[in-house]
Amino acid sequence: QVQLIESGGGLVEAGGSLRLSCTASGRTFSSVAMGWFRQTPGKERELVGAINSGGGFTYYAESVRGRFTISRDNAENTVYLQMNSLKPEDTAVYFCAARAVTIASMTRSGYDYWGQGTQVTVTS
Numbered sequence: 001q002v003q004l005i006e007s008g009g010g011l012v013e014a015g016g017s018l019r020l021s022c023t024a025s026g027r028t029f030s031s032v033a034m035g036w037f038r039q040t041p042g043k044e045r046e047l048v049g050a051i052n053s054g055g056g057f058t059y060y061a062e063s064v065r066g067r068f069t070i071s072r073d074n075a076e077n078t079v080y081l082q083m084n085s086l087k088p089e090d091t092a093v094y095f096c097a098a099r100a101v102t103i104a105s106m107t108r109s110g111y112d113y114w115g116q117g118t119q120v121t122v123t124s
Helices: none
Strands: 003-007 010-013 018-025 033-039 046-051 058-060 068-073 078-083 092-099 118-123
Touching: 003 092, 018 033, 018 092, 018 118, 033 068, 033 078, 046 068, 046 078, 058 068, 078 092
Parallel strands: 010 118
Antiparallel strands: 003 018, 018 078, 033 046, 033 092, 046 058, 068 078, 092 118
């Protein structure tokens, strides 16, 4: 079992930045790959980015590439999502997810554990 708790969401103006954090417990964090997803009402939950267990591989959705950065601190059991140059279309509930293997997945079904989500709202 892995428990995930996100934090750092909030309200920001377009062009601004936010950093989301996701702290994990319950399993050796350095052995799990992590992903960040987001969801808006009426839409499917979509992948924002993913990172492997060691942090040496990252993947980003085209819509956020160059603006968002995923990183992790295995000593702190935490994964981060740094979001820069935010746009109103980035408004969503953001979820972190974990899978009990070292390699990241690009699909929602590839993740075993989910956080409760944190709201990000970007105003124009």
